[in-house]
Amino acid sequence: MPAVSFQNVSKTYQSARGTFKALDGVSFDIEPGEFFGLLGPNGAGKTTLISILAGLTQPSGGKVTVNGHDVQADYPSARRQLGVVPQELVFDPFFNVRETLRLQSGYFGIRHNDAWIDELLEGLGLADKAQANMRQLSGGMKRRVLVAQALVHRPPVIVLDEPTAGVDVELRQTLWQFVSRLNREGSTVLLTTHYLEEAEALCGRIAMLKQGRVVALEKTSELLRRASSNVLRFKTDQSLPDDLLVHARVTGRVVQLPAHSALEVEQLLARVRESGVVAEDIEIRKPDLEDVFIDVMGGAAQAAQAEARS
Structure with a gap:
């Protein structure tokens, strides 16, 4: 059974300017224990796909499951399987770091979670900030707390949506060391990033999206070999x-x-x-993954133009 399965997922928005198709029949599976990369230019549909996976957006068509649980029909069970780190910095200014993680544990019905919270704080370089109010933290430290919140209920599937955007080198190294450890211990990881060197180093398999469609889906080594x-x-x-x-x-x-x-x-x-x-x-x-990415996106653009002319 796949850890995550996208089956012919589509999403269409209506606006005053007409219909916009953000996703167009996206289908692929992520196997248990994979470190999987989801790449694409801005507007390709990556965040829309993750929002559907997290149950925050309803698809116009298709089906998404997490460890066999449908994210629409069986949302509570599917949500327990996921730990999602969003792009945006969202935090409650009334709590310190430890209180924030205890509160997040409570959302999943977990009591007496301090041992795991301590491990998260240590692993993400937050141990000395445990009693600091969230308002006092830098942007990079707030992002570390977001990661800890996503992991506090020990989800088997971890979703990282641009987790290192705008952060320093130290945070990137700390984050990847900790997440790579969880992956080695069996966690499935889905990563979106614009830092392609990260995807090349971390991801065993990659899907590339352009204009809501999958234009490449292969092992990272195969993508590089075929350059x-x-x-x-x-x-x-x-x-x-x-x-x-x-x-x-x-x-x-x-x-x-x-x-x-x-x-x-x-x-x-x-x-x-x-x-x-x-x-x-x-x-x-x-060639590196950035070269491959540019080639694939260019080829997808040419194919789209040819389809439009035919």
């Missing part, structure tokens, strides 16, 4: 000519260009020199 090219990387202070710029990924001084062969590397470098661009720190690297 069609290596990458020529260099630094420059100058602008690339248009014929190179259209294929380049530029981040500040760093330019990255796909190169399918050694001959193409030579041709690209020759074109760079001809254009008068001075390249520094030249290297050739294997």
Whole structure:
């Protein structure tokens, strides 16, 4: 039995401008014990899908189950199976950290939960903040408390919706060490993130969404193995000519260009020199998940355009 199952899930919104389809027949399963990544650009439907999984949004069609419990027909049982860390910082300003976690335990009917709360506080670097009022915490510390709240009832399925957005490196390392430990102990983890290096390092399998549809669903290793090219990387202070710029990924001084062969590397470098661009720190690297993501999203866009013309 899958830990999480999405079966032909759709979600349509009505507005003054007409109908907007946020999800369009999304189907995939997440197996028990998986560390699964859900990726996509803004507006792809990731948060809508998670809101449906958490029972916060009703689907227009399809079915979602958590360990066999339907999130609509059997919401109380399904909700007990889930620990959801939302994107937004939501907290009660009237309680300290320990009181917040005790209160969250009570929502699930759990008494005398202090031993596990202590473990959460220690594992997430919150032990010295246990008596601090939630209002006194920094944004990063509040996010740690959100994670602890999601885990306080020991859910078998953990959902992390952009958990490290806007937080420091220390929190990321602390969070991933603790969540990876829970995953090794048998917890299923569903992660959405825009930090693709995190997804590449953590997730054994990945689904990519674009405009409400699944456009890729494979093991992370297979996605990387099937990448069609290596990458020529260099630094420059100058602008690339248009014929190179259209294929380049530029981040500040760093330019990255796909190169399918050694001959193409030579041709690209020759074109760079001809254009008068001075390249520094030249290297050739294997493609990473960000390269794959860009390729998949570009291919999905071309397929959508072709479908619209036909």
